[in-house]
Amino acid sequence: MAFPADLRRCQVLGLAGTACLALGGETAGALPAADLLHPASARAALGLVGVYFGVVLLIAAWLVLGRLVRGPRPPEPRSLLLVLAAWAAPLLLAPPLFSRDVYSYLAQGAMVEAHLDVYAHGPARLGGPLADEVAPLWRHTGAPYGPVFLVVAAALSGLTRGELPAGLFGMRLVALAGVSLMATALPRLARHSGADPSAALWLGALNPLVLLHLVAGAHNDAVMLGLLGVGLVAALGRRPLLGAVLVTLAALVKAPAVLGLAAVVVLQVRAGRSPATALVATTVAAAGTTVAATAVAGTGYGWVGALNTPASPQNWALTTLLGRVTRALLERLGSDLAPLAIPAWHALGIVAAVTAIALIWLRLRRRPVYALGLSLAAVAALGPAIRPWYALWGLFLIAAAAPSTSVRHRTAAVTGVLALSVLPSGGPADTGQLVLAVSGGALAVVVLWQAHQAELAPAPGRAA
Numbered sequence: 001m002a003f004p005a006d007l008r009r010c011q012v013l014g015l016a017g018t019a020c021l022a023l024g025g026e027t028a029g030a031l032p033a034a035d036l037l038h039p040a041s042a043r044a045a046l047g048l049v050g051v052y053f054g055v056v057l058l059i060a061a062w063l064v065l066g067r068l069v070r071g072p073r074p075p076e077p078r079s080l081l082l083v084l085a086a087w088a089a090p091l092l093l094a095p096p097l098f099s100r101d102v103y104s105y106l107a108q109g110a111m112v113e114a115h116l117d118v119y120a121h122g123p124a125r126l127g128g129p130l131a132d133e134v135a136p137l138w139r140h141t142g143a144p145y146g147p148v149f150l151v152v153a154a155a156l157s158g159l160t161r162g163e164l165p166a167g168l169f170g171m172r173l174v175a176l177a178g179v180s181l182m183a184t185a186l187p188r189l190a191r192h193s194g195a196d197p198s199a200a201l202w203l204g205a206l207n208p209l210v211l212l213h214l215v216a217g218a219h220n221d222a223v224m225l226g227l228l229g230v231g232l233v234a235a236l237g238r239r240p241l242l243g244a245v246l247v248t249l250a251a252l253v254k255a256p257a258v259l260g261l262a263a264v265v266v267l268q269v270r271a272g273r274s275p276a277t278a279l280v281a282t283t284v285a286a287a288g289t290t291v292a293a294t295a296v297a298g299t300g301y302g303w304v305g306a307l308n309t310p311a312s313p314q315n316w317a318l319t320t321l322l323g324r325v326t327r328a329l330l331e332r333l334g335s336d337l338a339p340l341a342i343p344a345w346h347a348l349g350i351v352a353a354v355t356a357i358a359l360i361w362l363r364l365r366r367r368p369v370y371a372l373g374l375s376l377a378a379v380a381a382l383g384p385a386i387r388p389w390y391a392l393w394g395l396f397l398i399a400a401a402a403p404s405t406s407v408r409h410r411t412a413a414v415t416g417v418l419a420l421s422v423l424p425s426g427g428p429a430d431t432g433q434l435v436l437a438v439s440g441g442a443l444a445v446v447v448l449w450q451a452h453q454a455e456l457a458p459a460p461g462r463a464a
Contacts (some may be wrong), residue, residue, distance in 0.1 A: 001253075001446035005069060005081060006064075006068055006113070007065075007083070009064075010061050010064050010065040010068065010083065011061075011082075011083045011086050011087075012059060013060060013061035013064070014057070014058050014062065014065075014086070014087040014088065014121075015086050015087060015089075016054075016062060017055065017056075017057030017058030017059075017060075017087075017210060017331055018054060018058060018087050018088070018089075018090045018091055019054070019090040019377070020050050020051070020053050020054030020057065020416070021050075021051055021054035021055065021058070021090070021091065021094065021097065021212075021216065021424075022054075022093070022094035022216075023050055023054075023308075024046075024047040024048065024049070024050030024051035024052075024053070024054060024092040024424065025047065025049060025051060025095050025096075025097045025216070025362065025424055026094075026095060026235075027043040027044050027046065027047030027095045028044050028047030028048040028050070028051055028282060028423075028425060029047070029051075029095040029096060029424045029425065030092065030095065030096040030097060030098065030099060030102075030103075030424070030425055030426045031095050031096075031425075032095075032098045032133055033132055034163060034226050034326070035095075035316055037047055039425075039430070039433055040432065045218040045436050046421060047065070047424075048213045048355030048436045048437060048440065049436050049437075049439055049440035050329040050440065051097070051424040051437075051440065052436075052437045052438075052439075052440030052441045052444070053440040053441070053443055053444045055212070055420060055441065055444075055449075056209070056418060056420075056439075056440070057189060057207050057444050057447060057448070058087070058208050058211065058212075058419075058443035059416055060086075060203075060444070060448055061420055062206060062207070062453075063412070063416075065080075065083070065202060065206065065247070066202055066203075066412065067200050067399050068399070069097045069196075069199050069202045070199070072224040072226035074196070074199075075198060076198065076200055076386065077187050077197050077201055080198060080201045080202065080205075080206060081183055081201070081205075083206065084183060084201075084205055084206050086133065087138075087206070087211055088176070088211060088215050089167030091172075091186075091211065091215045091216045092172065092176075092215075094167075094216060095168075095274060096168060096216070096218060096425055096426075097215055097217055097424045097426075098212055098214065098217045098388075098422045098423070098424055099213070099217045099219065099387075099389075099426040100134070100135045100426045101132050101217065101420070101426075102168060102171050102172075102217070102218040102219075102220075103133035103135075104123065104134050104135070104138050104143075105149075105153050105171055105218075106133075106153065106156075106157065106164070106167045106168070106171060106219060107123035107126055107131050107133070107134050107151025108123065108128060108143045108145070108150060108153055108159035109150065109152075109154045109155075109156055110126055110130055110145075110154075110157045110162055111123065111126050111447075112150050112151070112153065112154035112157070112298070112299060113154045113157040113158055114126065114260075115284060115298075116300075117284060117300070117302065118142065118143045118150060118299060118302075119143055119302025119303055119305065120142060120301070120302060121140075121142060121450060122134075122138060122139050122140040122141045122142060123138070123139050124139040124140050126377065129164070130164065130167075130318070133164070135426075140289070140434035141351055142256075142364070143257075143303070144291075144303075145220065145253065145254060145303070146251065146252035146253055146254065146291050146303050146437075147252055147294045147296075147297030147299045148249050148252035148253050148254065148293050148297070149220050149223060149224075149252070149253040149254070150297055150299055151293075151296060151297040151299075151321065152174060152223070153299075154297075156170045156171060156174065156336045157160070159299075168218070172215070172218045172289070173220045174218070174220075174222075174223060175215060175217075175218040175219060175220070175222040175223070176215060176224035177222075177223070178214065178220075178221075178223040178224070178225060178227075179205065179210060179222050179226065180226070181184065181225075181226025181227065181229060181230050181395060182204065182205055182222070182225050182229050183201065183205040184229070184230065184231050184233075184397075185229030185232065185329070185400075186200045186201050186204045186205055186227070186229065186399065186400050187200060187212045188233045189229065189232060189233060189236070189397070189400035190235070190399075190400045190401070192236050192369065193332070193367065193369050193370065193400055193401035195401055195402060196399060199399075200399045200406065200407070202399075202406055203398075203401030203402075203412065203445075204355050204356075204395065204396050204397075204398075204400060205393070205399075205409060206379055206394070207395065207414055207415055208415060208419040209388060209391060209397075209418060209419055210392065210417075211387075211394055212419055213388060213389035213392070214389065216391065217389065219389050219391075220253055220254065221389050223250075223252060223253050223394060224250045224251075224254040224256075225250070225257075225258050225392065225393070225396050226250075226433045226458045227246050227247070227248075227249050227250035227257070228247055228250040228257045228260050229306055229355070229396065229397075229398075230244030230246055231243045231244070231245070231247035231249075231250060231264070232247070232260065232264075232267075232372075232397075234246055234385070234419055235247075235264045235267045236267060238271060240268045240271070240278070240281065241285050243264045243267070243279065244261060244281070244282045244286055244289070245286075245289045246288060247260035247261055247263075247264055248261070248285070248286040248289040248293075249289060249293065250269060252289075252290065252293050252294075252303075256376055256379050256380075256393055258342045259372060259375050259376060259379070260372060261282055261286055262361065262372070262375075263280055263368040263369065263371070263372045264282050265278045265282050265363055266278075266368040266371075267443050268281070268282070270368075279373065282350070287444035296455075308435055309425055313382075315385045315386065315387075316386065317349075317383060317384055317385050317386040318349070318382065318386075319345040319346050319348065319349035319382065319384060320342060320345070320346070320384060320385070322345045323341045323342030323343075323344070323345035323346065324341075326336060326342075326345065327341035327342060328345075329351040330456065332441055337356075338415060349382040349383060349384060350382070350383075350384075352382050353378050353379050353381075353382040353383065356375075356376055356378040356382065357375045357379075359393075360374045360375050360378070361375070366383065367403075369397055369399060369400055369401040370398065370402070370403065371395070372397050373395070373397030373398040373399075373400070373401060374394060374398065375394070376393040376394040376397065377391075377393065377394025377395070377398065378394075379393065379394075382395060384414060388418040388419070388421055388422055390453050391414065391415070391418055395411055395414075395415070398411055399411070404423055411460045420437075420441065421435070423437065
């Protein structure tokens, strides 16, 4: 199909951004151990500059596309989906970016395939080259994921026979399937919520965080959100039991999606069912799905206890930061309570999240999709661990049901900040790497400014 000139420019600019990301990732990404370069090497430095150059180009393309979506002739959802496909294409064969979690997924799938207890043992129990790719912190930690994701990872392990390149490509295809489900659900959720489908796709699917972390990073959050989205669509279409099953499958990928069952109950009540009937039907469907999925996966119920998997020491969640500050103060005072500071703040965070969720649903129960989005945002913000892609838990549904343009603008601003917050290697940054990253982003800003000025300049022979 033919694109308008402005939309075509956005497509080309974003494509250039993701192409730079993919090329830079070849030397600066979360590479297999055998291919890792020293961060101070010239190739790694050039790759880091290239990645951040690409990130800024992608953010710019996304923001310009947002102006088109809010303009007098916004692009149709189908056109936006084609733009998304173009932007994602260079990332399909790129190395993992911004996180090494995908190596953990592959190792955990191999453990299930080998009939090892993935919840009682970390990938170190598997041993071999695949376990060596897992970040040291997680080699001795059980999987925090549900049986639905682990059975997918195990099936992929069987298909690829432990071959790393094939496994990485397969896991990225799994993530792309999740993103496809998200993109399919967003317009329908937006129509139900009285929002613009194109604006929902722009914020919820073409978002840089989706491309950087769900596609390039191959995170299983894509599968969770995709199943959650189509589950809510089913519930909106008066198929509440199917909706409950799909939402439960999403929760059996990652636990936060379980909050979606509240939306399924509310939608049934709005459709005329009594609250008791809706609650019982949803509970039975969720329990049956959980039992069946766990039996098929053969992993047992260790995933319930694995929800307490410890947070990374580099984690910058609000409650963890407050806990560290409190612990440092108590240590200065010589208090024996210092070791309890972080656990205490984590407990307070959980209480605050539960309170926030209760207040959200009391106030917004007539808007269940939006209430669910805000609830998931509260879980991400107040939980004991947070990473940039966790923001997508709530953002995905806020994109579909945001009540005003101002909410979308604030959400977009958060996206821009988070998109720049993690190195492509997934590791902590030193001063030299920060300088290179800022240099890459600044170079992109200069190039974009020069291109803008050239566009504004009068053509030769034409009066200014």
